[in-house]
Amino acid sequence: MEILFLGTAASEGWPGIFCECPCCTKARLLKGKDIRTRSSVLIDGIYKVDFPPDTNWQANKYGINLAEVEHLFVTHSHNDHYYPTELSFRAKPFAHIGQGKTLSIYGSEVVKNITTQALGVHEKASDISFQIIKPFVEFTAGKMTILPLIADHDPNEICFNYIFSYEGHNVLYGHDTGWYPEDTWRVLGEYKFNLVILDCTNGQIDEERYHLGIKGVIKMKNKLKEMGCMGTKCNCIATHFSHNGGLLQAELENILNPEGIEVAYDGKIVVI
Ligand SMILES: [Zn+2]
Numbered sequence: 001m002e003i004l005f006l007g008t009a010a011s012e013g014w015p016g017i018f019c020e021c022p023c024c025t026k027a028r029l030l031k032g033k034d035i036r037t038r039s040s041v042l043i044d045g046i047y048k049v050d051f052p053p054d055t056n057w058q059a060n061k062y063g064i065n066l067a068e069v070e071h072l073f074v075t076h077s078h079n080d081h082y083y084p085t086e087l088s089f090r091a092k093p094f095a096h097i098g099q100g101k102t103l104s105i106y107g108s109e110v111v112k113n114i115t116t117q118a119l120g121v122h123e124k125a126s127d128i129s130f131q132i133i134k135p136f137v138e139f140t141a142g143k144m145t146i147l148p149l150i151a152d153h154d155p156n157e158i159c160f161n162y163i164f165s166y167e168g169h170n171v172l173y174g175h176d177t178g179w180y181p182e183d184t185w186r187v188l189g190e191y192k193f194n195l196v197i198l199d200c201t202n203g204q205i206d207e208e209r210y211h212l213g214i215k216g217v218i219k220m221k222n223k224l225k226e227m228g229c230m231g232t233k234c235n236c237i238a239t240h241f242s243h244n245g246g247l248l249q250a251e252l253e254n255i256l257n258p259e260g261i262e263v264a265y266d267g268k269i270v271v272i
């Protein structure tokens with residue numbers, strides 16, 4: 001499996017679109033890995049998680065033809081993760097796509113409703129289908145088996161994290177979330193992961209509700225290890241960073257690398 005991190009920022013991006021804080025000012029000067037767009041990954045070119053407002057920019061930056069994406073898994077409806085207005089441009093005359101290429105979207109009922117609303121009259125021509133998924137009910141998409149987990153993120157809607165299983169490899173897609181609820185921990189205990197991706201939004205702020213920070217990521221990694229969920233070669237990667245967390249790429253690496261945790265950046269590729 002090849003996992004490409006298309007974006008690694010929290011909701012307003014980093015630099016934040018209108019922000020003048022020291023961390024955003026520094027990122028504007030340093031550029032490189034400190035410029036972060038909204039979070040999403042692409043797996044093996046055809047599986048995508050989330051569809052943020054930076055999607056077109058990310059596709060152009062990494063040379064991705066989005067018409068090739070067959071399956072889109074949506075974590076939740078917040079518009080930094082899901083910006084369905086752009087999906088209406090999959091229909092003619094906005095897009096001219098090879099015959100038979102369709103896009104299947106998987107997500108909650110809330111996500112389905114905003115998708116239908118956004119597609120409007122373009123729904124049929126966009127060749128997009130939507131499947132409502134349920135917590136802890138496994139489904140397949142192409143060659144991938146997916147288990148949706150319950151995250152602790154927004155009490156007003158079901159927010160999913162995912163376990164992706166393919167060719168004997170298991171990946172935990174673990175953001176946006178705070179400390180997992182018991183039901184999720186119970187299910188995680190049944191898996192051995194090759195890759196674990198965790199939420200580090202809060203950086204040096206010690207807060208575990210709705211998002212994690214440095215402390216929470218280290219604690220979660222250690223718990224997964226204690227539970228026997230991480231094999232010896234399991235990569236652990238922190239992502240979804242906010243400028244309010246106060247730590248730039250090099251500072252995050254200095255703290256997390258000695259703990260055996262990598263720090264994601266836009267364009268990072270992991271092969272497992
Ligand atoms: Zn988010």
Ligand SMILES: [Zn+2]
Nearest residue numbers: 019021024243
């Ligand atoms: Zn800022």
Ligand SMILES: [Zn+2]
Nearest residue numbers: 076078153176
């Ligand atoms: Zn969110």
